Amino acid sequence: MITRRKILMLLPAAAFAWKYVLAGTPELSPNYSVKEHWWGMLLDIDKCIGCGSCVRACATENNVPEGYFRTWMERYHVSDWQQETPQVDSPNGGKDGFPPSTAVGGKNFFVPKMCNHCADSPCTQVCPVGATFDAPDGVVLVDSTYCVGCRYCIQACPYGCRFLHPTKHTAEKCSLCYHRITKGLTTACCENCPTGARQLADLKNPADPIHEFVKNHSVQVLKPHLATGAKAYYHDLDGSVR
Amino acid sequence: MHVSKFKDAEHLVRLAVVCVVVFAIFLLVRAHFVPKSFGQYGHFRGDALAEQAAKPISYAGHKACVDCHADVVEVKKAGKHAGVNCEACHGPLAKHVEDPAAVVPQLPDTAVICARCHEENIAKPKTFPQVVSKQHSGGEVCKSCHVPHSPLMQPGDKKS
Numbered sequence: 001m002i003t004r005r006k007i008l009m010l011l012p013a014a015a016f017a018w019k020y021v022l023a024g025t026p027e028l029s030p031n032y033s034v035k036e037h038w039w040g041m042l043l044d045i046d047k048c049i050g051c052g053s054c055v056r057a058c059a060t061e062n063n064v065p066e067g068y069f070r071t072w073m074e075r076y077h078v079s080d081w082q083q084e085t086p087q088v089d090s091p092n093g094g095k096d097g098f099p100p101s102t103a104v105g106g107k108n109f110f111v112p113k114m115c116n117h118c119a120d121s122p123c124t125q126v127c128p129v130g131a132t133f134d135a136p137d138g139v140v141l142v143d144s145t146y147c148v149g150c151r152y153c154i155q156a157c158p159y160g161c162r163f164l165h166p167t168k169h170t171a172e173k174c175s176l177c178y179h180r181i182t183k184g185l186t187t188a189c190c191e192n193c194p195t196g197a198r199q200l201a202d203l204k205n206p207a208d209p210i211h212e213f214v215k216n217h218s219v220q221v222l223k224p225h226l227a228t229g230a231k232a233y234y235h236d237l238d239g240s241v242r
Numbered sequence: 243m244h245v246s247k248f249k250d251a252e253h254l255v256r257l258a259v260v261c262v263v264v265f266a267i268f269l270l271v272r273a274h275f276v277p278k279s280f281g282q283y284g285h286f287r288g289d290a291l292a293e294q295a296a297k298p299i300s301y302a303g304h305k306a307c308v309d310c311h312a313d314v315v316e317v318k319k320a321g322k323h324a325g326v327n328c329e330a331c332h333g334p335l336a337k338h339v340e341d342p343a344a345v346v347p348q349l350p351d352t353a354v355i356c357a358r359c360h361e362e363n364i365a366k367p368k369t370f371p372q373v374v375s376k377q378h379s380g381g382e383v384c385k386s387c388h389v390p391h392s393p394l395m396q397p398g399d400k401k402s
Contacts, residue, residue: 002255034283034291047367048367049359049363049366049370050366051358051359053330053358057301057329057330057334060301060334061299061301061334075365076365077365097361098363098365100362100364101363101364101365108364108365109365109367110365110366130285130286131286133284133285133286133290134284135283135284136283141290141291141294143286143290145290146287146290175294178291178294178295179294179295179296179297179299180299180301180303182295183299185299185303186303188301191301191303191304191327191329191330192301192329193330194323194326194330194359195325195370196325
């Protein structure tokens, strides 16, 4: 028979067990608070020279396997009157630069592509095991110990930013160099961009130059109609870019 | 004879005990299988953030270069390459920063590295300085005429 005395004796044990259930770990770094940041990136098409430095730097920094890309470059050729059907090439993701173009006339420009770190990311929404998640600082990450390699996220990403790692068989993507930005460094692609076409932006930091830039320039995200809350902001983005 | 309204109350108690035991087992199993840091920041394993953040870096960052090579930065300041970070040309050098004596960076080949940015391409911004290197120098290394850190002509040569 359960008596009041027995229940009272069980209470401390239950409290201990509950504490074990709820127990967390300390903050990830003493100098970094996830709540104080909201990361994005500014990509200035006007400044991009298609050198591929970002692609090479990303591959080195993040051990991206050959033939796969966390960031890549595209070269657009929009012939006159054919805004809807641009010709796009991206030889080896632009890693080795671009050969001279055979295009004549029209509009020609480079577009650096990467994960848009969407605030309402489709990839996070479809992950059946909760391996992909939105960190509180606005970075979309993959917990590879949870990932079962089902590829749902790869199909869901409207920007084509994900791939399945050929040997680990888990989903991979741009981590916005989380191991760098939490140490106060910029991302590898931004660090190596010679023209400043890529700028890491902390939208929660009122002193970040992005606020002044956005105020004074035309800025657009990719596929805004999908309402993904993309945080890769493009300056002077042409309407033909997909 | 007194007939209690709750004559069979013992059955209910037994049922309640079973429920409590099952719930307790559920809590224990959950505590065992759900990582402790799950839910710390949101619906994911909180430790995943720390694991991502703990990965080693390859590029040391511009500040690390400035700390030791302030003289080069001073030269760069005056020229067109003021905004180009060191590692963009010299490569990933976090290991050099850790142990400058053991890891000595190789000088980049200017015939290759300059062309990556300055080789003419129709898609580059029109204002960006571009050359067709075959016509411009005939394959000669750029630094025989230009100073890479402040890319005008070498001192003593005529500026063109």
